[in-house]
Amino acid sequence: MYYDLSYMSVPLPEDVLKLKNYGDFDGAATLIEHLLSNELPEALRKRLEIEQDIIRIVGINEYPFDFSEASQMMEATFKDYQEQELTSLKETGKVDWLYIDGKIHFQRRFLLNLIKTQADYEARLIVKEDNEVDRLRKQELTQNVQLMKENGSRKVKIHLKTSIKVKKQYERPGETVRVYLPLPKECKQTSDIQILKTVPEATFIAPEKEAQRTIYFETILKEDQVFSVEYSYINQVDYVDLDPKKATEVQPEFELHEQLPHIRFTPYLEQVLTEVLAGETNPIKKARKIYDFITTKVNYSFMREYFTIDNISEYAAVNLKGDCGVQAILFITLCRMAKIPAKWQSGLYVSQYYTGCHDWAQFYVAPYGWVFADLSFGGGARRNGDLDRWNYYFGNLDVFRMPANSEIQTDFNPPKQFLRADPIDNQRGEFEYENQGLPYAYLDVQQDLIAMDELV
Structure with a gap:
């Protein structure tokens, strides 16, 4: 079943927002059920149905740690930790949090995010990372340039x-399952795509031109069953x-079109774009100004699930933070607003490291x-002082990619029956029973490079 995410651009009723912002998710769910029992405009009905999901x-395990638990984790991880630090990190937007039943809870990867994005905290690690x-990886990318x-x-x-496999506690052997794994698709940089092995036998392999290409399995689930595919390209x-x-x-x-809800030409983004372009009319210079804005500002x-x-x-431009996909979507949106054609590509980064x-x-x-344009790789290079690599990722890509998707928010072939774990993109795969789709918290996903050979 295809979820038309454009309805996410419809505002939520005020009382639903109040409950959601407080973190009373049970109360919000109850109110939504009540509202859906009434006659509503179709657009609002669709929005409320999406909000239920x-x-x-x-x-589901997205913000599991309350303040006390998060503080204890900080103390066990960093030298000379003081409790007020966590409050300061929260207030300065360096850790992701929300209210659950009126109490602050931190995102499941808040600690890893601190280590990866804040050099001062990485330096204070009690147990130094290798x-x-x-x-x-950085050396590999520099050599590639x-x-x-x-x-x-x-x-x-x-x-x-x-x-991909379902975690043991969510396994239901004997039931029919429908499983999808991403595959490399036909695009500018790929050719000679070969499916080498599937376990079990594939039910359907989508055409190479599919916007979000997958291999599909439909079978009776066995205990501890792993679904896998090997391919070369x-x-x-x-x-x-x-x-x-x-x-x-x-x-x-x-x-050059909008694609609601995420590629949306909002008044705020119009103001940002006007400031960034500063009257520039040359298309390459305009694209570079947008690239520079994102990679420097x-x-x-790390992000919570995009679906939420x-x-x-606009999230990226307001909060001035985001991962690779968030930055890419902001770039695409601003480019289209500036009359520069732009589109999505995603899949895997693949190297021996x-x-x-x-x-x-x-x-x-x-x-x-x-x-x-690779915004996160370009921004990372600039922060590390590698201006040559920063400039390179404006216009260029490296060879360490598996492109599986050329669009966001598109359906699979064959279509999935229930809400996808990731309705925006597909990099890890999807898994569903006959009565429900499974979130990533219920799944184990693995990607392994078997070989990479340089060709003359």
């Missing part, structure tokens, strides 16, 4: 295995050095065509 998702992998500039392009063959990226002087006067007019931060955010682009979910953007400028 948002409340449920927020309540940063060798991070160092090697050098190789791309020297050779003009890179081509690799990547062999990956991804898998060739990834080639070409280096581009965008020259504003070469931008043509006439630019195309596709991929929007701090990297009303408007991702790390494999995991990642999002980035594409934008179009004639005569170059579609080029890339």
Whole structure:
């Protein structure tokens, strides 16, 4: 069943908002049920139905730690911790929190977020983390920039295995399950996509041009069953050095539309864009100004599930924080508002040092065509003082990618019956029984690089 998330742009009734902001999710759910029993405008009905699922998702292990528990975790993790620090971090927006029944609770990854985004807290770790992998990843990316500039392009063959299983306590052997895993899709940089092995046998493999491409399993669940797929593909990226002087006067007019609720041209974003562009008219310079704004002003931060955010682009521009996808959506939105075609791309970052979910953007400028922008990688490079890599990710991408999605908020083929764990994107996969879909808190997902070979 496709969820039309555009209805999230409809305001919630005041009393529902009061209960939600206080953290009385049971009360909010009860009120929504009461409201839905009445005659309502169809748009409001759709919004309330979506809110029922948002409340449920927020309540499933998203903000598990109260102030006392979070403070104890801080004390066990950082040297010379004082309790007032947590209050200060909350007040300065460096930790994500909300009210549950009127009491402050912290997001499940607040501690990891502090370590990864606040250098002073990383330096105070009681047990120092092994940063060798991070160092090697940065070295790998810096070397990629050098190789791309020297050779003009890179081509690799990547062999990956991804898998998904339901956690033991939520396992129901003997019942029919429907399972989806993302697959590499046909796009600018990929070719020769091969499905090498599936366990069990696949029920359906979506076409390579699918906007969110998946492999689909439908079977009777066995105890401890793992669903997996192995595939290979060739990834080639070409280096581009965008020259504003070469931008043509006439630019195309596709991929300029709003896509509610997250790509929304709001009055606030109009004001932000006017300030950022400062009268600039050259399309490459406009895109660069937007890139610079996001990579210098929007701090990297882990996020709660995207589905629980009303408007991702405005969230990023108001709170000045967000992860790779949040920053990419803000970039796409501002580019479209500036009459620069822009679109989504996401999937996995894949290398010998790390494999995991990642999002980035594409934008179009004639005569170059579609080029890339990786906001979080660019911003991270700038914060680390690597200006060459910062400049590189305006227009370019590395070879360490598995692109599975070219759009947000699209249905699968075949369609999923229940609300997706991630209705926006698909990087980890989806799992459902005949009577419900499962959130990621109920699932174990794994991605493993088998081989990556450089091709001449």
